[in-house]
Amino acid sequence: MSNPLELLTGPEAATLLKTALTGLPGGAVPGFRCVVDQVHDRPGAETSVGYDVHYGLPGQEEQDYLVATTAQVPSAAEVQAGETTVRVWRHPSDPLLTGLAEACTAGVISSWLPTPPDPQALAGEHAETTEMLVYRPLRRAVLRTRQAGETFFTKVVRPDRAEALFRRHELLSGLGPDVVATPVPGVLVTAEVPGETLAVALAAWQLGETDVRPNPADALALLDRLPTEALEFPARPSWTDRVDLHGASAATTLPQCAEEIRAIAQEIQDLAERLPVGPLVPTHGDFYEANVFCADGRPQRLIDVDTVGPGRREDDLACMVAHLAVLQDFLPAALPPRGRGGRHLGTGLRTDRAPGCLPHPGGRCPAQPGLRCRTGDGVGPPGPGSILDLASPPGRLTSGPRGLIPGHTPGCDVCGTGPAVVGKCLVCL
Numbered sequence: 001m002s003n004p005l006e007l008l009t010g011p012e013a014a015t016l017l018k019t020a021l022t023g024l025p026g027g028a029v030p031g032f033r034c035v036v037d038q039v040h041d042r043p044g045a046e047t048s049v050g051y052d053v054h055y056g057l058p059g060q061e062e063q064d065y066l067v068a069t070t071a072q073v074p075s076a077a078e079v080q081a082g083e084t085t086v087r088v089w090r091h092p093s094d095p096l097l098t099g100l101a102e103a104c105t106a107g108v109i110s111s112w113l114p115t116p117p118d119p120q121a122l123a124g125e126h127a128e129t130t131e132m133l134v135y136r137p138l139r140r141a142v143l144r145t146r147q148a149g150e151t152f153f154t155k156v157v158r159p160d161r162a163e164a165l166f167r168r169h170e171l172l173s174g175l176g177p178d179v180v181a182t183p184v185p186g187v188l189v190t191a192e193v194p195g196e197t198l199a200v201a202l203a204a205w206q207l208g209e210t211d212v213r214p215n216p217a218d219a220l221a222l223l224d225r226l227p228t229e230a231l232e233f234p235a236r237p238s239w240t241d242r243v244d245l246h247g248a249s250a251a252t253t254l255p256q257c258a259e260e261i262r263a264i265a266q267e268i269q270d271l272a273e274r275l276p277v278g279p280l281v282p283t284h285g286d287f288y289e290a291n292v293f294c295a296d297g298r299p300q301r302l303i304d305v306d307t308v309g310p311g312r313r314e315d316d317l318a319c320m321v322a323h324l325a326v327l328q329d330f331l332p333a334a335l336p337p338r339g340r341g342g343r344h345l346g347t348g349l350r351t352d353r354a355p356g357c358l359p360h361p362g363g364r365c366p367a368q369p370g371l372r373c374r375t376g377d378g379v380g381p382p383g384p385g386s387i388l389d390l391a392s393p394p395g396r397l398t399s400g401p402r403g404l405i406p407g408h409t410p411g412c413d414v415c416g417t418g419p420a421v422v423g424k425c426l427v428c429l
Contacts, residue, residue: 004047004070005252007081009036017053017066020077020088029055037065040137043248046071048137050091065091067137096138099187100156104132109145109154112183116148130154140306151192152180155306159186164233168308171227176305193301198292199327205297212297219292219299223316226282226308233309236285240315243268283311288323 007013013036018029037050048069056062068088069076073095076087089095092104102108110128133153134142141156157165165188169179177190198219204210239246247265251258284291285307293301 004084005039005041007084008047008049008068008070008086009039012081013049013051013068016068016079016081016086017051017088019079020066020068020086021055023077025079031056031058031061034066038135041249041252043245043252046138050135050137067091067094069137071138073138091135092141094137094141096158097141097156097186098159099184100141102184103141103143103154103156103187109143109152109189110147112154112181112187112189113145113147113152114180116150153177153190153192155188155190157186157188157306162186162188165306168230168233168305171229172302172305172308174301175222175225176302176308193293193303195293195295195300197290198294198299199289201294201297201299202289210297214294214297214299219320222292222299222302223282223284223287223313226284228282230282230308231280231310235280235310236307238311238315239319240268240272243272278312278314280310281313282308283313283316284308285311285316286319287316288320289327 008016014032014034015026017034018027018032019025021027021029032053032055034051034053037052039050040048046069048067048071051066051068053064053066054061055064066088067090068086070084070086072085073087075093075095076089079086079088087095092100094100107128109130113128128145128147130143130145132141133144134140139158143154143156145152145154155165162182162185166179166182169176169188169190177193179188180191181189183189198214201210201212201214205213243265247261251261254261284302284305286304287302291302291304292299293303
């Protein structure tokens with residue numbers, strides 16, 4: 001099977017997982033069943049899939065979370081499927097996120113956090129509770145911990161990317177999240193940013209719960225506050241630069257719409273080649289309503305600053321406007337069908353002006369003649385745009401790697417109980 005996505009989400013996936021678990025092609029695992037939990041398909045790079053796995057005799061059932069990928073990674077069980085090599089590991093033993101297993105071990109994160117003034121605050125309902133918010137296999141994970149009435153976020157990245165992550169947070173001190181610990185390579189712990197997301201603030205105004213209307217000019221001001229030192233980071237491809245990859249991924253996910261998706265992607269590419277762009281400036285890289293935090297309804301700070309670096313202002317603004325344009329579709333029952341919040345902010349952010357360019361009466365930017373200027377503080381008419389605070393579905397928190405079906409490891413290079421068919425089994429990793 002040449003399509004990795006079909007391989008890892010189709011009927012053959014169960015056979016691959018059982019082979020990785022037992023070390024023997026076609027190995028039997030009593031009571032085995034698996035369900036695809038999440039899919040991360042990067043056409044031209046790799047495909048990774050997470051599975052909820054159950055196995056065991058009646059009354060002795062076990063549950064696991066396994067991840068399979070087509071990426072070339074170390075320390076994972078290898079299974080051959082035709083010409084495709086699939087590597088499998090048990091969460092949280094991600095081969096590239098080496099700090100994840102420790103972060104998922106009970107009690108470890110609390111040892112990384114600041115000690116509360118009152119030790120009694122750690123007792124009872126205020127004891128540590130941790131949950132996985134985001135897990136992107138081989139790339140990053142985010143965990144949220146509540147302890148003694150405070151909230152902290154632990155980010156896990158590849159160790160070789162940790163220094164740049166810390167540097168970004170250091171540069172954005174007071175604008176981004178505050179760092180409280182860097183306990184092990186590839187792990188950074190931050191305190192919760194006070195306030196509420198721009199999504200919540202807009203929804204409150206839209207629903208009439210407050211008279212404070214978030215001003216798009218305040219959101220733009222956050223981008224203006226990004227330090228010029230951010231230009232020293234390596235440039236990342238923008239959404240537009242990678243529209244071919246995003247289009248291919250969308251077409252694979254929605255094959256019934258593939259032709260339409262490819263046409264839209266091509267149209268975007270044609271426009272990008274034809275239209276002028278603004279100057280290279282510090283950008284957030286993932287600027288949308290859930291990453292902007294407000295105090296009393298006014299945008300004040302940013303989170304998820306991992307992608308801060310050189311880019312085009314229009315890409316940051318387009319990211320925000322695109323999110324606002326579709327949010328009503330995600331939660332229509334919870335928000336008015338003709339809400340004004342998203343339309344208000346989106347209209348205010350539809351600005352082509354470069355940073356530092358003053359609105360010009362003729363609508364043209366003197367510094368960038370090909371661009372049109374807007375003030376960024378206009379208010380659009382009521383419309384269907386709306387707001388939703390997008391939250392990633394909770395992941396799983398485990399106590400760390402553990403063995404599976406002791407002694408049942410034929411075909412493993414380590415335990416040597418059979419021919420070395422798949423390298424290492426998960427028991428011996």
